[in-house]
Amino acid sequence: MTEGRARIAILGASGYTGAELVRLLARHPRVEIVALTADRKAGQSMADVFPQFAPLTLPKLITIDEVDWTGVDLAFCALPHGTTQQVIKRVFESAPHIKMVDLSADFRLRDPGVYEQWYGHPHQALELQQEAVYGVVELYRSDIRKARLVANPGCYTTTAILPVVPLIEAGAIEPDHIVIDAKSGVTGAGRSAKESLLYAEVTDGMHAYGVGSHRHMAELDQEYSKAAGRTVVPSFTPHLIPMTRGIYATIYVKTGAGVGAEGVHRVLADFYKGEPFVHVLPLGQVPQTRFVKGSNMAFIGVIKDRAPDRVIVISTTDNLVKGASGQAVQNMNLVLGFPETTGLEQIALFP
Amino acid sequence: MTEGRARIAILGASGYTGAELVRLLARHPRVEIVALTADRKAGQSMADVFPQFAPLTLPKLITIDEVDWTGVDLAFCALPHGTTQQVIKRVFESAPHIKMVDLSADFRLRDPGVYEQWYGHPHQALELQQEAVYGVVELYRSDIRKARLVANPGCYTTTAILPVVPLIEAGAIEPDHIVIDAKSGVTGAGRSAKESLLYAEVTDGMHAYGVGSHRHMAELDQEYSKAAGRTVVPSFTPHLIPMTRGIYATIYVKTGAGVGAEGVHRVLADFYKGEPFVHVLPLGQVPQTRFVKGSNMAFIGVIKDRAPDRVIVISTTDNLVKGASGQAVQNMNLVLGFPETTGLEQIALFP
Amino acid sequence: MTEGRARIAILGASGYTGAELVRLLARHPRVEIVALTADRKAGQSMADVFPQFAPLTLPKLITIDEVDWTGVDLAFCALPHGTTQQVIKRVFESAPHIKMVDLSADFRLRDPGVYEQWYGHPHQALELQQEAVYGVVELYRSDIRKARLVANPGCYTTTAILPVVPLIEAGAIEPDHIVIDAKSGVTGAGRSAKESLLYAEVTDGMHAYGVGSHRHMAELDQEYSKAAGRTVVPSFTPHLIPMTRGIYATIYVKTGAGVGAEGVHRVLADFYKGEPFVHVLPLGQVPQTRFVKGSNMAFIGVIKDRAPDRVIVISTTDNLVKGASGQAVQNMNLVLGFPETTGLEQIALFP
Amino acid sequence: MTEGRARIAILGASGYTGAELVRLLARHPRVEIVALTADRKAGQSMADVFPQFAPLTLPKLITIDEVDWTGVDLAFCALPHGTTQQVIKRVFESAPHIKMVDLSADFRLRDPGVYEQWYGHPHQALELQQEAVYGVVELYRSDIRKARLVANPGCYTTTAILPVVPLIEAGAIEPDHIVIDAKSGVTGAGRSAKESLLYAEVTDGMHAYGVGSHRHMAELDQEYSKAAGRTVVPSFTPHLIPMTRGIYATIYVKTGAGVGAEGVHRVLADFYKGEPFVHVLPLGQVPQTRFVKGSNMAFIGVIKDRAPDRVIVISTTDNLVKGASGQAVQNMNLVLGFPETTGLEQIALFP
Structure with missing residues (x-):
């Protein structure tokens, strides 16, 4: 050197x-x-x-x-x-x-x-x-x-693995009821000159794509299944958002009895304590892609849903970092x- | 006159x-x-x-x-x-x-x-x-x-009622497993001068808000419950997207046995046949907010998920129209x- | 028929x-x-x-x-x-x-x-x-x-001809001192899949292009020269702006003695009185591209500059309409x- | 310490x-x-x-x-x-x-x-x-x-002073014929909750503002006049562009006899040789705001206009850096x- x-x-x-x-x-x-x-x-x-x-x-x-x-x-x-x-x-x-x-x-x-x-x-x-x-x-x-x-x-998988794998491993959530509604900025698709990535086709609007067929699902299946010790097949729907950078995963999970949002939050807060690049927000706080743009951070939030056993976990990263x-x-x-x-x-x- | x-x-x-x-x-x-x-x-x-x-x-x-x-x-x-x-x-x-x-x-x-x-x-x-x-x-x-x-x-409710109420009424889906991941353009919040609606706070990024507390849920509960003949409480999470107009609802449903995406699509296509302002896309096609911007149309798409009994229904409208x-x-x-x-x-x- | x-x-x-x-x-x-x-x-x-x-x-x-x-x-x-x-x-x-x-x-x-x-x-x-x-x-x-x-x-030329030709014909401005700083939305470049038109290359930033070489200048030369009865060669610099539609031409002119912004405004207001698709704003008001998006209107504004014989004329249209x-x-x-x-x-x- | x-x-x-x-x-x-x-x-x-x-x-x-x-x-x-x-x-x-x-x-x-x-x-x-x-x-x-x-x-002034003061000092341009068409991202206006800065009022469109009255002109007058040794009053028109950060100044100048774009470029390239935060592009290259976003750099380009004694100088900085x-x-x-x-x-x- x-x-x-x-x-x-x-x-x-x-x-x-x-x-x-x-x-x-x-x-x-x-x-x-x-x-x-x-x-x-x-x-x-x-x-x-x-x-x-x-x-x-x-x-x-x-x-x-x-x-x-x-x-x-x-x-x-x-x-x-x-x-x-x-x-x-x-x-x-x-x-x-x-x-x-x-x-x-x-x-x-x-x-x-x-x-x-x-x-x-x-x-x-x-x-x-x-x-x-x-x-x-x-x-x-x-x-x-x-x-x-x-x-x-991958960018989707990093964002969806970080908050979910510790929860599966801890037995805090039911692996068969994971719905991942994921949103991505445009650079996730690279610098290729395609009509569907033109400014006029992407700005000021949005849509889902690759529903039920996006290849990042294979990575999710692999890591979630490894954590669960059996086959796990989450729902995963990616969307293209008019932003340059950013992955935003809104993840709907069902907790085990008596776990609730507090339990989910505790597992994640403990797991990532001391990690320099994963920040778990206080319970109830919602992350934004803006908090991580250009940085190597992942921000994770945990929010109660209306039903006691349903929790919303939100994770965001900059897809290029x-x-x-x-x-x-x-x-x-x-x-x-x-x-x-x-x-x-x-x-x-x-x- | x-x-x-x-x-x-x-x-x-x-x-x-x-x-x-x-x-x-x-x-x-x-x-x-x-x-x-x-x-x-x-x-x-x-x-x-x-x-x-x-x-x-x-x-x-x-x-x-x-x-x-x-x-x-x-x-x-x-x-x-x-x-x-x-x-x-x-x-x-x-x-x-x-x-x-x-x-x-x-x-x-x-x-x-x-x-x-x-x-x-x-x-x-x-x-x-x-x-x-x-x-x-x-x-x-x-x-x-x-x-x-x-x-x-309301804009969220119109967008989420149109595709779901006919499905509940037809018994095609299980009312207790409805997850609505909704995305909205900024004009949904009106023309009030708030820091959170400034260009620099909204552009090129996104976030959820009002998770578990958005008032439009009351309308959804009312109409879904009326269709089901009993209390229905869907999961509903709104997100703010950097676009001027547009609501995009990605709705995760569980079908009855033997219904599947085809059955869901058939119910909706039949129900909205002849309606001038609701367009049901062919099975598997994904709508975009761009298809409805400035128009009074709702576009609805039905897409198979990986598990046979899970279906993704997507609905979009212009929130101002x-x-x-x-x-x-x-x-x-x-x-x-x-x-x-x-x-x-x-x-x-x-x- | x-x-x-x-x-x-x-x-x-x-x-x-x-x-x-x-x-x-x-x-x-x-x-x-x-x-x-x-x-x-x-x-x-x-x-x-x-x-x-x-x-x-x-x-x-x-x-x-x-x-x-x-x-x-x-x-x-x-x-x-x-x-x-x-x-x-x-x-x-x-x-x-x-x-x-x-x-x-x-x-x-x-x-x-x-x-x-x-x-x-x-x-x-x-x-x-x-x-x-x-x-x-x-x-x-x-x-x-x-x-x-x-x-x-062309879109640039329509936008730059409407406010300037009547001024040259009326002898209100000096044809040899016309500077047109023009800004365009992205659809002016059509629907071709080029790297330079990708969302990530266009959004949240801007730049000039075709400086000194854009072909629309030939149309401007033709119409300005016809109006002047002799060869006129304006300065014309196009810029690409992160917006879908819209041309915005900021035009710097020098008036004849005693004309001033009032005189320039009077010529244009008179010329376009009764025209259904050209709206001349009151003296001093500044148009925005938003006023014309999706419509067939041109909006024109006339604003005094600091020096008494310099006037800024601004013209805007939707490039696709x-x-x-x-x-x-x-x-x-x-x-x-x-x-x-x-x-x-x-x-x-x-x- | x-x-x-x-x-x-x-x-x-x-x-x-x-x-x-x-x-x-x-x-x-x-x-x-x-x-x-x-x-x-x-x-x-x-x-x-x-x-x-x-x-x-x-x-x-x-x-x-x-x-x-x-x-x-x-x-x-x-x-x-x-x-x-x-x-x-x-x-x-x-x-x-x-x-x-x-x-x-x-x-x-x-x-x-x-x-x-x-x-x-x-x-x-x-x-x-x-x-x-x-x-x-x-x-x-x-x-x-x-x-x-x-x-x-100020942000406008930094961007417009860097390329112009050395030219005035070198006698390369005529101080009485300077037209500055300036464009700014939204953060230049700060974080105040005003209707005119709302996302829906700024995105996907543009307009001039403060024409003939923007206070940054006083700084320009001061520095240009100091360089010229006499009062200089440039034309300066600011525009609001739908971007978060960035100032882009398109500056129209008239050179002294025999100077031309080459001469203008040489003055600037010499003046900023060795400066860590000012980059003068090769003659004819056009800067973009994207080249400086988030960095402390100013990028300057010099482009020939059609008439031999007219030159376009473009300068860009990140207004927050x-x-x-x-x-x-x-x-x-x-x-x-x-x-x-x-x-x-x-x-x-x-x-």
Whole structure:
């Protein structure tokens, strides 16, 4: 490492999660960005693609094949699903010393059959799939510290796992009655030029999408079922909201007898006491996406419903930070042995 | 009536629903606006308050006390909750010939005890409360035709009643398992200068509010319970979305055995066949608020959830049109014996 | 004409201006839409492409080659620049009885050399170019009544021509000192899936574009120079604003001696007195795009600057209505001999 | 200073600029926030007012009178215009050791007569007015280092001074032909609950305001005239844009003979070479507000107009950072002898 800094590569630096990694890492005191790849924009500077970086000194965009892996300690992989598993397999073959934090969905599902069912083709790197550690830090911290390959979780799933898994594990809620009404900002869909993502099609209105078919459900099923010790299949409906960043999950749960909102709140408050990036609000307080925009925080609120055994749990994150690049840096910090919060101290930008 | 046009007064013309009434009625071929009131802005022209009306010829804003009731056939009342019941009582006492369409919540609840419970004081016009007809046209059309006082329903409730009441009545769903995750545009909160409604506090983010306490729940309880023949208490969580207009209700229901999404869809498609202002999309299609913005339409979609007995019903309206002023004009058309769609033919403004 | 209604075709019905034509014409009492074309979406229904039209009965989308021209009285052409001139030439050859209102830029410039200079290729239909009438109704009304081919002007140009041409003609301002700082909503760029038009790239920020190179300048030069009787080359800088609809032109002018803001205001107020779609505000009042959204109005304001001979003239329109489809319908009304305001009475949708 | 950190008070911490100061200072390694005042919200915690700060440890909100000045090294004053001068006078009287960075307009104008003309009353602290240093760091750096009271400049003025003053000083442009068309995000107006700042009144549309009367013009006149050595009175028109943050100034200038866009660009590129917070883009590139959102950067672009002697200079800042709290921290760094960029390294949050 140059001057004791870890040398970092970002594969897929021209998308939104790539840009967010650069934003966070450029001010991280323990790392140095040594390679940025973007196959279709190779040869350009990051400032051509994202002019906000013009004041920084950054390496030029190159293709993945041009990366000199001997000079890299850890790579973030922000490539599309499907191609990712082949790229990472190839990198590990030629450079087994590399650590990888993968932001795609390729290594999140542990069961090869489930992967094939949701993604329509057999996994191309089965051994790595088994090796990968699922990167919800608050649940798998010690495994991540030892990992070579971290599967950074999805934005919807991070937001819906953090408040629910501790409740299932504690037996506080009935796993068969979980309804997740989730709302997402637009950057969750990436920087692809689709008609449905045009300003005039998204602003000043909203709609559900992928109802009953969104792939993040597979991750939810996996983690909820693991917590319950049996198969759990929650209702999950995503909506597209006219906002740039933010996931907002309104989660309807049914508590066990005598638990109530107070019991739910106590489980979560205890579980996340001392966690630097999960803030459980006082009982009855409602979070807003604005509290977390641009920060690595998750805010969780617990509110009584009218019926005594029904509780509403609300969880919110910034899909590009705690839901993607921020959590990826948090994972990197663990993998490289840095203090977990390094480079992630930024507070939400509001207003 | 001048030239055969009904003479219309709008009480509370300086708010958003008042302006929306003017927008709709200014082009209505069977009516003439003869009085516009706004106590605090009396003396100003509508064009001072809403410059988009500058090209129209409209009466000046006056106080309610200045209205000459002998020259009025029907009045829309767009005043705050609470004062409305006193104003309407007084108007009827001095001018019993008047027809009234009230956009406040004052006459929506039939049970005086329920009113007192939700609004914190006894109703001040109990006889009128009993006389009032609840103005969901598609459910109470024949009563509305004979009514002197129509209680125009709330925006959330219109949106959540239209898709659910026919399902309860048909026995297609279990009334005890209804979860309504509702999202609203900002104009639902009116034109009051509150910090929480400032642009910088609302844009590019979202949050729930009034969880477990929103007063529209009383209307839902009333209509759902009436349909079920017993007390029904749905879960209802409203959210504030950065959009000007639009209510979007994602409703999670549990069907009876063998009903499924197809059965739910069939009930709704049959029930609303021929209705001019309710459009049931083909099974599996998801509505958007954009489809109804500026129009009097409700769009309803029915989507299968993953479990066979769970169905997601989505309903959307423009809160200022079908959720307020448009439905009020629809009610007026019935009360005055005009064709129901007169003046309401405008298609959504998209993009 | 069926039942006395003119039979209308819309070429290019799947774009925003096409949809806006359908919105306006569907409620127009003197016309019937008999053909809708969209080459790439032929075979679909308009409701597939724009679900807000689901409640209407409309012809299916077909290709231009499938149109039966014998059954068409007038066609709107909302096709891309360049191909338009060839399509219209071909239609006129096979169906000379057709009237055409063209929304592209192809027939707006009278001088073939200027066309070639700005568009990079010789015009392919020179005779039609000479025949076409430039469709700013308020300036060319009598010519439009007799026209077979109307070149509907651009949105920026309509907005900047209306307030300035009468001032140049009256000698009230110095033609060599006109600075037009123009701002546009996003729909001005159409419904094409480009990265630069994505929600996340447009919302909550702004920028200039096409500085010194925007093609609408050629139209401005043409009309300003015609008014001045000599070459006029204004400064014109367009900006992209996070709003769906709306053009806002802040125009800095220098008046002749003794004219001042009062003189400028008097010229415009006199010129547009009695015009149904141009509203000149009282001196000193500032228009907003909100006053015209969804309507065919232009609002014009005149404000004193600090120096006595400098005046700020502000003009605003909805780029899809007065700046495109509304003005096109206004032109159609003239061409077909209907009252000019028919079908265009809608007031702005605010809020 | 505790542990070598400077002890900082923020007067007026419940507004947007106050919150922005907390955001920036909370991560500043050389300071400690020891007092936060908000007279009307005294007793509450910052997390009550701005929940994004809940994870931080911050002092409670108190009244100004409750501040213990002996424990304060430097105070930021984010109070309303007018009362500020009295508060600061009083603080200096009782605690002359304090350094002050004032974000109000009270000490920006050097000429007492000009102050009285624009603000309608004589200045209440004339000696301090003479002592205050105008805090555009790039112009007055050495004076600021020695200052006790810094008058932090306005957001519009910072944005319009940075690109224009060097051009006037270099004789590159004609001072009598400067037209500034300025656009602002909504937070420039603060957190006051006014109807005109409601979401529904601001979103999806735009308008000019304060045309010919905006008080920031006085600052522009002062600095432009100082640079020119004679009175300069630019045209300045502010507009309200539906965005949270951002100032965008499109400035039309006339160059001296033979200067042109190249000459203008060269002057600015030379002047700002090495400046950490002003980035001059390559000639012809257009800045966007997005490049600076959340950061302390100003981006400047220079573009040729069509006429050879006319040039368009575009400047953009985040009104809450470089236009207010960020520049205030930059001033604090100078006053306290810290490296100028400390705590201000954050890159723009985009998307």
